[in-house]
Amino acid sequence: MAGRSTLFSLVSKYSTLSAGCWRTEAPSFRLIACRYASQPSDSEHWPELSYPRRTGEPTEKKKARLLYQSRKRGIKENDLLLSNFAHQFLYKMNSYQLEQYDRLLNESNNEWELYYWIIGTKPVPIEFDNEIMQMLQSYACNKDRETRYHQPPLQ
Numbered sequence: 001m002a003g004r005s006t007l008f009s010l011v012s013k014y015s016t017l018s019a020g021c022w023r024t025e026a027p028s029f030r031l032i033a034c035r036y037a038s039q040p041s042d043s044e045h046w047p048e049l050s051y052p053r054r055t056g057e058p059t060e061k062k063k064a065r066l067l068y069q070s071r072k073r074g075i076k077e078n079d080l081l082l083s084n085f086a087h088q089f090l091y092k093m094n095s096y097q098l099e100q101y102d103r104l105l106n107e108s109n110n111e112w113e114l115y116y117w118i119i120g121t122k123p124v125p126i127e128f129d130n131e132i133m134q135m136l137q138s139y140a141c142n143k144d145r146e147t148r149y150h151q152p153p154l155q
Helices: 002-014 027-035 059-071 076-092 095-107 111-119 131-141
Strands: 015-018 021-024
Touching (some): 059 095, 095 131
16 A cells, blocks of 8 residues: 555646546556546546557568567457467458558557457447457457467567
């Protein structure tokens, strides 16, 4: 609990409490402080993030970036699902599929929502309901009963 009071004293020095959620200019504190705020956070407290589209990126560099982004998400569930999916399918994707996968990883800004879309417990928004999402959902079903407890090794 000492860490919590230290966090509040540090955050309160640079931020204000608004609608039960701490607002700060330091992005590293934003999610941590919101977790300990007096009211639970929901998506309306934070502005939508916009992802700048990368144009002219070489295909091999894009694949390397997407592989990294598949391995380093925000929650372990997505790390395992997406890293194993990328290991199996990323290098077989065409440029259109790579663009869809890039948009899915970078424009969906809630990791739990992304996880629920993939496993099929929540409906997929129309902008992300595409070939890659269908491939991910099929992969998540794990019809072959593969063991996927670890991320695949980097090649």
